Structure formats: C-alpha cells, structure tokens
Amino acid sequence: MDQFIFKNKLKWISYDKFxxxxxxxxxxxFGIIYKAKYKRIKVILKDFNHLNNSDECLNEFLNELSSDFYLTSN
Incomplete structure (x- = not known):
C-alpha cells in the first residue's frame, strides 16, 4: 500500500482527522463504506478490517483503483 500511495502521489490521512x-x-x-468530512470536504472512507483476508482484498482494491486512475488520467 505504501508503494501505491507514493506512486500515485496520494496523501495518507490519519483517521482522527476526519x-x-x-x-x-x-x-x-471490498469493504464497508463511510461518509465523512475532511477539512470541510465530503469524502468516502472504506473499512477493510472486517474482511478475513484483508491484505489480499486491499491489494485487489488498490489494483482496481490504480486502473481507474490510469483510465481517468489518459
């Protein structure tokens, strides 16, 4: 996940900031979805903790997200 964040220039935001x-x-x-606000901006949070094999699911989600970033940036 750290490589994905670095490669896509994403910023990790601590949960307590929401x-x-x-x-x-x-x-x-891939997980439970929450609505929240970060600096008065509406955001979506995903919770992977309840999944049995969360590392594998997280990797699948990041691969899908990476594909979406690629498609929208071209």
Whole structure:
C-alpha cells in the first residue's frame, strides 16, 4: 500500500482527522463504506478490517483503483 500511495502521489490521512463519520453502506464489494468530512470536504472512507483476508482484498482494491486512475488520467 505504501508503494501505491507514493506512486500515485496520494496523501495518507490519519483517521482522527476526519469528522462526521457515518456508515453509508454495508459490505460494498471490498469493504464497508463511510461518509465523512475532511477539512470541510465530503469524502468516502472504506473499512477493510472486517474482511478475513484483508491484505489480499486491499491489494485487489488498490489494483482496481490504480486502473481507474490510469483510465481517468489518459
């Protein structure tokens, strides 16, 4: 995950920096989705902790996200 963040110039944000965290959807594909705010900007958070094989699921999610970044940047 650290390589993905570095490669795609993403910023890791500590969980405690988010406000108004509310569950949005249960088990949506790769994890539970939450709505929140970060510096007054609406964001989506994904929780992978409940998954049995979270490392594998996280890698699959990051690969999908990477593909989406590639498609939208071209």
């Amino acid at each position: 406000e108004n965290i509310n569950k949005y959807s249960d088990k949506e594909g």
